[in-house]
Amino acid sequence: MASRQVGLCLLCHSGPFPEERFQGNLAPDLSVSVAHSTPAQLRARLVDSNRFNPASIMPAYYRTSGLNRVASKFADQTILSGQEIEDVVAFLVSLQAKPPQ
Numbered sequence: 001m002a003s004r005q006v007g008l009c010l011l012c013h014s015g016p017f018p019e020e021r022f023q024g025n026l027a028p029d030l031s032v033s034v035a036h037s038t039p040a041q042l043r044a045r046l047v048d049s050n051r052f053n054p055a056s057i058m059p060a061y062y063r064t065s066g067l068n069r070v071a072s073k074f075a076d077q078t079i080l081s082g083q084e085i086e087d088v089v090a091f092l093v094s095l096q097a098k099p100p101q
């Protein structure tokens with residue numbers, strides 16, 4: 001979630017992570033998002049954000065088709081693995097237990 005090399009969520013989103021500097025303001029705060037989403041909705045959003053908003057700037061983290069200008073060495077690869085998608089969903093769900101900061 002907080003990785004600046006892999007997921008890059010905080011490039012666009014902010015969240016309840018006081019230790020992280022320079023959080024994004026292009027997308028909803030994740031503590032708000034998790035409060036009104038089920039795990040299945042969070043997973044679907046991560047897998048393919050374009051299903052919710054065709055013009056979304058959020059990457060589809062688990063889709064390999066219908067992408068533009070993919071370098072050949074990345075062809076047929078997802079950004080995150082299935083396990084990483086599940087880890088992010090579990091982490092987001094865990095935020096629900098905490099009061100907003």
Ligand code: HEC
Pocket residue numbers: 001007008009010011012013026027028032033034042045046049052053055056057058059061088
């Ligand atoms: C390039 C910017 C960008 C990145 C990177 C990004 N997002 Fe998003 N995300 C958005 C935008 C913008 C939206 C608002 C809906 C839309 O436009 O698609 C969104 C929507 C969401 C939503 C639904 C929000 C709601 O309140 O309904 C969730 C959950 C989410 N993102 C999680 C993540 C996670 C987790 C990551 C990292 C693995 C991530 N996003 C990475 C831009 C981004």
